[in-house]
Every structure is written in C-alpha cells, then in structure tokens.
Amino acid sequence: MINIIGAGPVGSYLAYLLAKKGEEVQLFEEHTEIGKLVQCAATFTSVLSDIIPLKNDLIINKIKRMKLISPNNDFLDVNLKKENLVLDRSEFDKYLVNMAVDNGVKLFLGYKLLDINENELIFKNKKIKRDILIGADGPLSLVARKSGLLSKRVFLKGMQARVESNFDKDAALTHLNIGEFSWIIPENENIARVGVVCKNNSQEHFKRVYDKVKGTKKIIEYQGGLIPLYDSSAKISKDGNTFLIGDAAGMVKPTTYGGIIPGLLAAKILAKNFSDYEEEYKKNIEKDLKPGLLIRNTLNKFSDEDYNSLINLFKQEKLKEILEKYDRDFPSKFLFKLLLKEPRLLKFALKYKETFIYK
Ligand SMILES: Cc1cc2nc3c(=O)[nH]c(=O)nc-3n(C[C@H](O)[C@H](O)[C@H](O)COP(=O)(O)OP(=O)(O)OC[C@H]3O[C@@H](n4cnc5c(N)ncnc54)[C@H](O)[C@@H]3O)c2cc1C
Numbered sequence: 001m002i003n004i005i006g007a008g009p010v011g012s013y014l015a016y017l018l019a020k021k022g023e024e025v026q027l028f029e030e031h032t033e034i035g036k037l038v039q040c041a042a043t044f045t046s047v048l049s050d051i052i053p054l055k056n057d058l059i060i061n062k063i064k065r066m067k068l069i070s071p072n073n074d075f076l077d078v079n080l081k082k083e084n085l086v087l088d089r090s091e092f093d094k095y096l097v098n099m100a101v102d103n104g105v106k107l108f109l110g111y112k113l114l115d116i117n118e119n120e121l122i123f124k125n126k127k128i129k130r131d132i133l134i135g136a137d138g139p140l141s142l143v144a145r146k147s148g149l150l151s152k153r154v155f156l157k158g159m160q161a162r163v164e165s166n167f168d169k170d171a172a173l174t175h176l177n178i179g180e181f182s183w184i185i186p187e188n189e190n191i192a193r194v195g196v197v198c199k200n201n202s203q204e205h206f207k208r209v210y211d212k213v214k215g216t217k218k219i220i221e222y223q224g225g226l227i228p229l230y231d232s233s234a235k236i237s238k239d240g241n242t243f244l245i246g247d248a249a250g251m252v253k254p255t256t257y258g259g260i261i262p263g264l265l266a267a268k269i270l271a272k273n274f275s276d277y278e279e280e281y282k283k284n285i286e287k288d289l290k291p292g293l294l295i296r297n298t299l300n301k302f303s304d305e306d307y308n309s310l311i312n313l314f315k316q317e318k319l320k321e322i323l324e325k326y327d328r329d330f331p332s333k334f335l336f337k338l339l340l341k342e343p344r345l346l347k348f349a350l351k352y353k354e355t356f357i358y359k
Helices: 009-020 047-051 089-102 142-146 202-210 260-272 277-284 286-299 304-314 317-325 335-341 343-351
Strands: 002-005 025-029 059-069 075-087 106-109 113-116 120-123 127-129 132-135 155-164 171-175 181-186 191-198 218-228 242-244
Touching: 002 009, 009 025, 009 089, 009 260, 025 089, 047 075, 047 260, 059 181, 059 304, 075 089, 075 304, 075 317, 089 106, 113 142, 132 142, 142 242, 155 202, 181 202, 191 202, 191 218, 260 277, 277 286, 286 335, 286 343, 304 317, 304 343, 317 335, 335 343
Parallel strands: 002 025, 002 132, 025 106, 059 171, 132 242
Antiparallel strands: 059 075, 113 120, 120 127, 155 191, 155 218, 171 181, 181 191
16 A cells, blocks of 8 residues: 655645556545645646646646846846746646546545654554555655654745736746745736745745835735755655655755646656655756756855846847747756856856855
8 A cells, every 4th residue: 555645736646646557545635625725826837738738727827928037127038939837726736636536546635644653654533554655745744754854954935925916917027136036927917926935034025026016906815835945965765665755855946946847757756666766866857956956056146236147148049049948947958058158157157166066
C-alpha cells in the first residue's frame, strides 16, 4: 500500500499516476473539502498543459505579454511565443483529485496526520500501517519533520490580493525591485491577482505593489502562505520507504517561486521508480532549480541601478528573442545562451560572484 499525505495538486497528481500503474494508493487530506483554501496566483507557462491535459473551464485567462518594469519605470515587453495560463486554482485541485479517485485512489478527507512512528501513521481517530509513505503535505510537512528530512528549511512569505480595477487582460506585470518577486496578473479586464514574495515585511512589500495598480481600486480578498526556499543540500527520501514531493520537499523555482510545475514533474519521476527518485530528481529537475537559485541570489543583491541597466540590456532584440522563446521553468536551456549573446550580462554575475557557490 502507498500512503500519500496531502491532496494538493502534487499529491493528487502523484496518486493518479501511481493508481494508473496499478498500485494501491490511499490519499489523506486534513481538510474536509478540496481546493477550499486558495493561496496561489495559479499562473503557469504552457509547460503545464504539456504535463496535464487541461479542461478549458479551468483556464480563467491567457497571458500574451510579460511586462518587466524597472525602478525608473522603464520596461520590457516580452511577447510570449506560448501564452501563459491563469487557472482557477480551486477547480484545478479538484480536477486532479478527481483524476486520482477515478483511477482507483482511496481518498480520505478530514484526515490530519498527527504523528508517525516506525510502523504506524497516526490520525485523530485512526491508526494505519505505515507501508510506503509519501509526504506531499506542503511547506511545513509533518512527514519531513518526523522523518528528519526538514533540515534547515528557510521560508518566504507570499502575500496576494484579488483586486478590482481596470487592467489590460493580456499583460502580466512584474515590478523588478519589489520584494523578491512581485506580480499583477489579470484574471480579466476588471480583476487581477496582485502579490509579492518576500523574506519579511510582507505587508509593506504588498502595499508597494498594490500602489502600482492605477485608478480606483478595491481589494476583494486577501490570500497568503509560506513558500519554502529551494535547498540543494536537502534530502527528499529516507530508507527506501519515505519520500517527499512538491512544497514538502522544497521543490520551488527560486526565480518566480512557482512550485506546481517542478512538483508535477517530480511526481512523474517518483511514479516511474521509487528507487531512482532522488538521483533522477537531481538529474532532471535540480538542473533547473540550481541555475534558478543562482539567478535569484544575484537578483537579491541588485541595486535599483542594476535593474535599470538590466532592462536596458534586454531591450536588444537578440536577448528579447530568447526570453520570448524559452519557458522560464527551464533556465538551464537559456541561461548560457543569454550569456553567449550578451557577455555584458556576466558583469552582474561577477559583481556578485559569491552567489555562484551553491549550498
Ligand atoms: C501567494 C502565493 C502565490 C503562488 N503562486 C504560484 C503560481 O502562480 N504558480 C505556482 O506554480 N505556484 C505558486 N505558488 C506556490 C504553490 O501554491 C505551491 O507550490 C503548491 O501549492 C504546492 O503544491 P503541493 O501539492 O506540493 O502542496 P500544497 O498545495 O501545500 O498541498 C499540501 C496539502 O497537504 C495538506 N496537508 C498538510 N499537512 C497535512 C497533514 N498533517 N495531514 C493531512 N493533510 C495535510 C494540505 O491541507 C494541502 O491540501 C504560490 C504560493 C503563494 C503563497
């Protein structure tokens, strides 16, 4: 029996893949309803639809342009070769859990895992045999904590609001010097998801990005949550019978802090073969998380002046073309190309050369 804790998108997708292969899978979720607590901008490159066929009614908007805005209000319009997708996150979670259940996964709602011992998983009113245990239980993962796999995880804060105003529905905006990553992502002409990821002072950073929304505006709802910082030294499996995946394993892109695509890709690897999981993850997924961390560590040291000159450099057609063509999920595919086309980019990396040292 395979026991998965957490019916978020990654746990549900993994459960589906394993059940499709004929495995017996139980999926435990602490909430009594799936997709109730949304804390996500739910914006993805088209890579998502290569992984999972998406029903049209999950897609709320399609983004055609990314507008990267520097501190001096100069900007770069990146016309995306493949549109980005803004999803209804709540419906997306339900869609994935239904795929799992339709393929034979036993779903237990209202089951909060409280403790783990060598042989048992302990829920409020039930103990079950431990068997194979997979923690897909989010950033604060109890499975990671109880298995000694949480290591020294660092967390960031994500704060977002759905805001009513007037928006260009085709363009997502990023103000480069607000928090670690900020966004204004339209759901349509009248509502956008406005948010920021930062280490601390989240309300202050949020206010800065909210202030960028022009005209009369109104906050419809706030959302927020913890985001684990990717750590290349963290272990994601133990003793051949305990595995971590998704946010529980810290599989979050350090550039934009999206965790769903890396988590789903990792699910494909784990579902294929438990014994090669850690090795295959390092080969196939960390190859993009590591350069992402390099970019993030460099950006975190940027001054306003650095951002202004970066946007200027990227206005060159030869660089813009690369940004437009490649998915941001896979920096290993374009980082080197950018440096070859524009060696002046190296000056940023060299200026902050200590960021080259991976932990
Ligand atoms: C403000 C914000 C915006 C974001 N925007 C994006 C974005 O645009 N794109 C993107 O890719 N990512 C985004 N993310 C990150 C994304 O939300 C996560 O990477 C994603 O939810 C991870 O999925 P998961 O299935 O691993 O974990 P989760 O979605 O956290 O699911 C874990 C599940 O486990 C359950 N659980 C936890 N503990 C227990 C327990 N003890 N017993 C039983 N069940 C338990 C939880 O209830 C939950 O259902 C954003 C995050 C934030 C905070």
